[in-house]
Amino acid sequence: MQTTRRAFLASAAAASLLPRTGWAAAGDPAYLAAAATGEGFRLYGLDEGGIEIFSLPLPDRGHAAAAHPQVAEAVAFARRPGTFAIVLDCRDGAQIAELASPEGRHFYGHGAFTADGRYLLTTENDFEKGEGRIGVWDRAEGYARIDDLPSGGIGPHEILRLRDGGFAVANGALDTHPDSDRVILNLATMQPNLTYLDAKGAIGEQVMLPAAIHSNSIRHLAQAPDGQVGFAMQWQEDMLTAPALLGLHRRGDAARFVAAPDALHRKMQGYAGSIAFSGDGTRVAISSPKGSRVQVFDATSGAFLLEREIADVCGLAALESDFITTDGTGKLCRLDTAVRVLADHPTEAWDNHIVPLLRI
Template sequence: MATRRGFLASFAAALTVPRLSWADAGNPGFLAAAKQGDGFILCGLAPDGQIVFRIPLPARGHAAAAHPIRPEAVGFARRPGTFALVIDCARGEIAHRLTPPEGRQFNGHGAFSADGLLLYNSEVVAETSEGRIGVWDAARGYARIDEWPSHGIGPHELRRMGDGTLVVANGGIQTDPADRRKLNLDTMRPNLTYLSPEGALLDQVTLHPDLHQASIRHLALGADGTVACALQWEGDPAEAVPLLALHRRDHPVVMCPTPENEAWAMKGYAGSIALGGDRIALTSPPGGVVQVFDTAGNFIETIRRTDASGVAPLADGLMVTDGTGAISRLGPDGLVPLQRHDLAWDNHLVALG
């Protein structure tokens, strides 16, 4: 009975321990990785661009997945990566370290289920770049509990839609597991794949055969079910092709061209993408530009910004980060500076909520 009483007392005490929330981490609106001096950090950012926390990382980060309830972020290594870190953003500590199964590599992105119980991540079979979706139990110390095929080669970003469907950008590129040489550019076939919350294949679309070398890399979601795709062109650099595609299930893919002189500004590379309000924005770090479209995919403008990196929706526009440390708001008046920090912001800006 003493043992039982002790157990019940411990259980009752556990129930009274307050659970930490994102308020305990300063109520950030965004997460972003950055280079700070000779090291790397993960930052929480307020909507005005102020840093509310910064946590050291052991190596350069790529993107992060934010837990919908607890102040936890999973930071994924640059692809191909062999670790992901679960970061307690309230305490500034590494809570767990995730390692892929033998012969696998993480591919830079992940997403939580709506209730925060499961984490999904993109990964590849190292030797073939065949795609997998890893499934981890966030309620049990991030134990790996399942995996599903991504139904493509080289999956990169995946996003959870409002109904729980997972949409996966299968980039189509097979890479050498050691040096990342691209091995199949002549035959690559990217696709956009929709999976049920249980991993069943629901739908899949590909681009026109003339665009089979346009790798689908990053995704943004609209409230109406639109998936906006940022593309990276692996074909003839003398060709200027659309780098934005829009898709809704049961509809054809819509390619969103720009005037030819504007297309060259992107240098064939769309990095981050965001859909907010009535605008879609693509960044191009090598081009040093942000391109803006309406939500129907009509081109609006090109804005010059050195090393434009991350972009994410704000309540009144879009937030843009860049490699010079600047944070700006993109709205009707163009890019308006918010803050500048002594950092080099990395590829992505992740909105919480």
């Protein structure tokens, strides 16, 4: 039965009645990461050292996942323009359900739960209308789809639950259609934005990019402990002319754009694949699989701090003052003053993201 948006908003209190198997019962899994293997695509649960706890097959290439805020459960998403999402029990990796995007839609590879855990929000493309939408799924009803909301732009790639219970959406502005695979249909008129939604899904503040960098697609998001939002971008024109790929924003202020010194910035090849703040909030990092490097900045001043080369690196997650990385060669590394290999999975090529579980 289709539920109205008003009912969706009014029923959040019922989430306290949901059965819960908390993260303490999940044991060792600390991260989720999708990978390509010689036998297809799989999703892995990894411990803090990068050792496999479980894995399960995926119908096609995966991208990222959303961890439930209380229950040992997560949803893993297909890579754009995929149409599946897998709900799994993070105690043992058992598949609970498989979701499919509605007809005329595809997922963008990301999603987020509401703070109470009742609803899953998914970033989607209405590819006939060229509009960004946020799908709403009710976990209490077996992940029934009950509504959808405007994303505030075109091409909403990542949605991030914020510490105040609202959400940030990276509207990357790429108008694409599955019939044309990933070809950009609106390069000349792109208007990326960072959109804030309140806890009820209403659009609030929006941050637009300057016209001179309108081709800088906002793709991935992270939030520091003090509330600052970071966003990673991907330049859609000549990589030699790429502007800053990292933006920093505080509500009510203008966005700041920061980059490494020019010679190092060019090595990113116009592409930031993931972003993370360190656990203590003092540093922020972006990765580039095209440039095979991670660059780290001071989260307060935006000053460039360091760069580390890691072949085909993309996945980033926070440690206390450092970062975890995953790459296409199968390695999971700790990045601090040096790069230390924690685990090596030579038969797996890690996809774009590594998603923390125990640190949510």
